[in-house]
Amino acid sequence: AQTVTQSQPEMSVQEAETVTLSCTYDTSESDYYLFWYKQPPSRQMILVIRQEAYKQQNATENRFSVNFQKAAKSFSLKISDSQLGDAAMYFCAYRRGMDSSYKLIFGSGTRLLVRP
Amino acid sequence: ETGVTQTPRHLVMGMTNKKSLKCEQHLGHNAMYWYKQSAKKPLELMFVYSLEERVENNSVPSRFSPECPNSSHLFLHLHTLQPEDSALYLCASSRTTDALEKLFFGSGTQLSVL
Numbered sequence: 001a002q003t004v005t006q007s008q009p010e011m012s013v014q015e016a017e018t019v020t021l022s023c024t025y026d027t028s029e030s031d032y033y034l035f036w037y038k039q040p041p042s043r044q045m046i047l048v049i050r051q052e053a054y055k056q057q058n059a060t061e062n063r064f065s066v067n068f069q070k071a072a073k074s075f076s077l078k079i080s081d082s083q084l085g086d087a088a089m090y091f092c093a094y095r096r097g098m099d100s101s102y103k104l105i106f107g108s109g110t111r112l113l114v115r116p
Numbered sequence: 117e118t119g120v121t122q123t124p125r126h127l128v129m130g131m132t133n134k135k136s137l138k139c140e141q142h143l144g145h146n147a148m149y150w151y152k153q154s155a156k157k158p159l160e161l162m163f164v165y166s167l168e169e170r171v172e173n174n175s176v177p178s179r180f181s182p183e184c185p186n187s188s189h190l191f192l193h194l195h196t197l198q199p200e201d202s203a204l205y206l207c208a209s210s211r212t213t214d215a216l217e218k219l220f221f222g223s224g225t226q227l228s229v230l
Contacts, residue, residue: 004158033215043204044118045221052216091159095215102149102172102213106159 002027004094006107013082014115020067021077021110023092031097034068034075035104040088048090051075053097079112087114119143122207122222130230131197137225139190139207145220147213148190150182153204153224165190166213197229 003026013019025034036048051059051068058066063083067076079086092107120141129135139148150162164172165184179201181193190207204224210217 037219037221042223043206044120044223045206045208045219046118047218050216050218097215102164103161103174104159104219108158 002029002032002094002096002105004092004105004107006090006092006110008110009108010111010113012113012115013079013086015082015084017082018078018080019082019112021079021090021092021112023075023077023107025073025075025092025094027073027094027096029096033095033097034066035093035095036064036066036075036077037091037093037106038086038088039091039109040085045091049077082114084114084116087112118220118222120207120209120220120222122205122225124225125223126226126228128228128230129194129197131199133197134193134195136194137192137205137207137227139192139209139222141188141209141220143209143211143220145209145211146187147210147217148184148187149208149210149219150190150192151206151208151221153206155203159206162192164213171213194227197227199229202227202229 032053034051037045039045049061063080089109094105148165152160162176163182183191206224207222208219
């Protein structure tokens with residue numbers, strides 16, 4: 001069974017600084033997708049970034065980028081120039097590439113605090 | 117604002133009550149989902165609907181009954197719940213059920229079962 005582990009329950013970063021959130025996963029599949037979702041206090045989860053496992057190039061979305069290490073099964077999220085609005089719960093998620101599997105498997109989340 | 121609306125935002129119910137959670141999206145999406153977010157467990161997929169047909173039931177007890185009358189609306193009917201069912205129930209939608217599709221989530225219903 002696939003699992004997603006986020007070992008950092010909480011992280012703190014100074015505004016304008018850079019922070020990296022860790023995520024590891026376990027799977028025997030070769031075709032899969034990885035995601036980072038953000039859940040602010042409004043509770044509405046928002047997709048931050050996604051990565052196809054077959055792509056070697058790390059995904060980037062403005063201030064957000066990932067470090068995808070397929071062999072190590074690691075998928076960390078780097079937030080550059082942190083802003084107060086980045087404060088939220090961040091969830092790493094995994095999904096098999098097969099159409100018959102609809103399950104998005106989430107990690108337990110990391111709470112990010114941003115200090116002004 | 118993601119375009120997915122859930123009501124009510126909060127719900128308190130007794131174990132013998134019957135209540136329903138509502139989810140609505142006008143994004144033109146064909147897939148809708150129910151997720152459960154408990155304090156002590158990661159988000160868990162409960163149900164998936166694709167083109168109004170249920171395509172996944174993730175071993176959810178029968179006291180939870182989903183309904184998808186059309187592609188814009190999704191309900192979760194609740195009856196004889198247990199205190200351990202207290203959680204945040206999140207609805208989501210996506211254009212299709214393809215693996216790479218972005219999920220759009222609602223703000224959830226915080227459910228407390230007394």
